Amino acid sequence: MxxxxxxxxxxxxxxxxxxxxxxxxxxxxxxxxxxxxxxxxxxxxxxxxxxxxxxxxxxxxxxxxxxxxxxxxxxxxxxxxxxxxxxxxxxxxxxxxxxxxxxxxxxxxxxxxxxxxxxxxxxxxxxxxxxxxxxxxxxxxxTIALYYNKDMFKAKGLDPEKPPQTWTELVDAARKLTDPAANVYGLTFSAKANEEGTFQFLPWAQMAGASYENINAEGAVKALDTWKTILEEKLASPDTLTRSQWDSTGTFNSGNAAMAISGPWELDRMVAEAKFDWGVTLLPVPEQGAERSSAxxxxxxxxxxxxxxxxxxxxxxxxxxxxxxxxxxxxxxxxxxxxxxxxxxxxxxxxxxxxxxxxxxKYAKPRGPHPEWPKISKAIQDAIQASLTGQMTSQEALDQAAAKIKAVLD
Structure with missing residues (x-):
């Protein structure tokens, strides 16, 4: 302008x-x-x-x-x-x-x-x-989108102008980019047990056809299983479960993660701190042509x-x-x-x-709207933690969340 x-x-x-x-x-x-x-x-x-x-x-x-x-x-x-x-x-x-x-x-x-x-x-x-x-x-x-380190993409033989567009591509790229010897994780995001965890997870469920009203739908289970794969394979740091979005994205800014899911509030810090070439792309979708969503x-x-x-x-x-x-x-x-x-x-x-x-x-959706959103969000947070810490399968955790949410909605 x-x-x-x-x-x-x-x-x-x-x-x-x-x-x-x-x-x-x-x-x-x-x-x-x-x-x-x-x-x-x-x-x-x-x-x-x-x-x-x-x-x-x-x-x-x-x-x-x-x-x-x-x-x-x-x-x-x-x-x-x-x-x-x-x-x-x-x-x-x-x-x-x-x-x-x-x-x-x-x-x-x-x-x-x-x-x-x-x-x-x-x-x-x-x-x-x-x-x-x-x-x-x-x-x-x-809202949130996917930051990625173009220099790391080049170093690992990935096209820096073709960032991941699907969940499968995201996980595959994270596997190639993860380098324990260099203390580099493929991806960083926040799965913290507060509103930030819900903020980051809900778009994944929505892109797969679920919502807070049917949080145990097949697509939401696939989304949480994808997160679980990322944590179990150590493609993201174990403290993904406890770190805020700001702190987790700091890992990316410092060069210790190749990709990050975060928001525009990071841009000035990126410009000031990042010593590498970086870009941003839309959140990957479950598969090509799937509905987009974002926080x-x-x-x-x-x-x-x-x-x-x-x-x-x-x-x-x-x-x-x-x-x-x-x-x-x-x-x-x-x-x-x-x-x-x-x-x-x-x-x-x-x-x-x-x-x-x-x-x-254009694809961002509100959390809710519902007057009891904190209770709904807490049920989702508990499910994320239960699954990612191995206490339950993703299906079991989201079934439990769905029951809690149903009690709120009823």
Whole structure:
């Protein structure tokens, strides 16, 4: 995206500012916003810019901690102390919406000249939905794909321009690339017993025709068996079971793994640290022509149902949406929208990787949506651990998970 296009986007943002305004009152309406964002991230910066517009709405910001979002926000809602607007992790959105804690925005969005649902990737948009209604607006998004070390591919006789496209090709490449003498594993990923493990495994199950609602389907068993093969043959480090995505991908960055399943949050670290040629490709599929899927992360905006100022709060969200073209340029986050191109950074490998991640986002699916997602996810995590540690077969572990999930769904 060139300078001219940015100028056009900037002009559009300015032209639409009037749509966020309401007639000035004797005293500004105050809208409170809670988010995890630090000073270099979107929320506090967008709020500061909005307040400079003097629209008759004053926005106040409070940074909250990740582990406290659900408990503190629900407690605040139940006591009438909730903020007007909050940013929540997308798998937690359904919990609030299902309990009528979030305002139904369906009609407001339908009438909005700024928020257009057709502009969003399907996955992020789906995460804001509950019972056929829209209870939020995607804030930003991310996903996962396959990083690979082109220098190691060349050294092992593999074509660096033809990375693995199927699970079989991935395992075969990992076998050729694993080099114990050089302390190099073929692949690194996270199978940790927390949400990161589910985040990485669920797309594999989905690509094979399963879902959280039938997690013991044949395709999901094949997916977990593939992971088991990778661990049993030591194509990935044993601590794959305990390491985070960030830590596991550090193995790749340091040259101790030839491939890594991770997200765009790694790109700046890759550019700064990697001393080798690398690329990114879409997640391998079970077989050629199979359905694609990928994980989907990041947060959504929502308005609490007991706000005293629903119209003003929505005006603020409209302003945030109007600034989505800044999401990557200013804050390094991927916008959740199809209609916003990612500008080139001047780093060829990073720019090529970003194109892959944007393509992968077309297939990204939300976790759920379901109000009891943490329980569903825990059942999947337990199955992954039971299988990969040899306590159960993949079928037995996923059968057990399916029974736990059924009890939640019923």
């Amino acid at each position: 060139g300078i001219r296009k940015y100028a056009m986007l900037g002009a559009l943002a300015l032209a639409t500012v009037s749509s966020f305004c309401i007639p000035a009152q004797a005293e500004d309406v105050t809208i409170t916003v809670w988010s995890l964002d630090r000073d270099i991230q979107p929320a506090p910066n967008l709020i500061a810019d909005y307040n400079k517009l003097n629209t008759g709405i004053k926005v106040e910001y409070r940074q909250i901690q990740f582990d406290d979002v659900v408990s503190e926000a629900m407690r605040a809602f139940s006591t009438g102390q909730a903020p007007d607007i909050i940013a929540v992790d997308n798998p937690e959105h359904a919990l609030f919406a299902s309990r009528n804690a979030f305002l139904d925005l369906t009609d407001m969005i339908a009438k909005s000249e700024v928020v257009k649902t057709a502009n969003y990737f399907p996955g992020p948009l789906a995460s804001t939905m509950w019972d056929g209604k829209n209870y939020g607006i995607p804030k930003a998004t991310n 989907m992360g990041d947060f959504n905006w929502a308005i609490f149902a007991n706000t005293d100022h629903p119209e003003e709060a929505f005006k603020v969200l409209e302003y945030f949406v109007s600034q989505d073209n800044r999401m990557f340029k200013d804050f390094g986050q991927l916008p959740a929208r199809l209609d916003i191109a990612i500008p080139e950074t001047g780093e060829p490998k990073k720019d090529a990787a970003l194109k892959v991640f944007v393509e992968q986002l």
